[in-house]
Amino acid sequence: MDHPTPYGSERVSRQRHRIAEVVSGLGLAFTVVDLARELRERGERSGLSTVYRAVTAMDRSGYIERVGSRQGSALYVRCARHGHHHHLVCTGCGSVAHAECPLDESAMRGVSDTGFTITAHEVVLYGLCDGCAPRGAPGGRD
């Protein structure tokens, strides 16, 4: 189950290498199309399907993680942090912060009253980062 590269590809083609490179330099949440555009702007001509395949591989290997969606497209972010946690995505600039899982024992207990056995959960937090938050005036529409 181990891949020869940290980002999940078996062979390191020029594209896969450049893609991983660009991704790790982004720091922001991105969609596949964002990434493809970014690559194009840096002079890398890669087909959209190639980027999709690379992203799929990086997601499987844990090099990146899915952090919600934006207008129907999957959002990803490079994530080097280990262990179970969630992400906070700034709807202003796309920057991402890590967040502890809020589903601690007491939260689980409050839920298990229902007789359900929880097998998976999704927690995505959206907000505004320091730089994007309008001081004094809260607010925020989707």
Add this chain to the structure above:
Amino acid sequence: MDHPTPYGSERVSRQRHRIAEVVSGLGLAFTVVDLARELRERGERSGLSTVYRAVTAMDRSGYIERVGSRQGSALYVRCARHGHHHHLVCTGCGSVAHAECPLDESAMRGVSDTGFTITAHEVVLYGLCDGCAPRGAPGGRD
């Protein structure tokens, strides 16, 4: 901003009426296609786009709520409960339970260290209900 019907339509056509009726009788999470199939099985011939439009209206009015996705399709459930809460969806049979929001003050605090102002969050819990849980043998894949 108030609609003449609890499920968000301006006029109560036969379809909209039947759709709301079927929805409220379901009790399970459903996709638009599920709902369309259900209607068809009950002898109601309604176009898929009509069902999409009805579901959109019911969602806007709060008659139903979105509770995650299943295989890429949006999942909804009739929800009469008021106030902020989340849902627990059984991946076995589709039954839904309500759950308190785990994002209490302490959880928020753990997150606000990041400097982010949280404006929205999504919490979806998946699991197995009493009837679907294999007693003794835990487990659960996505």
Add this chain to the structure above:
DNA sequence: TTTACTGCAAATCCTTTGCAGTCTG
């Protein structure tokens, strides 16, 4: 009568796949 609602087909959007050619190991 007014105009929301309906059905159908066409159009969008995101994502996946089939294939033949290219390149890594």
Add this chain to the structure above:
DNA sequence: CAGACTGCAAAGGATTTGCAGTAAA
């Protein structure tokens, strides 16, 4: 060389939209 990887075009699946006809109010 074997088989991953690539690009392109086509296919898929979910959801939306344009339009003319139907039916609530």
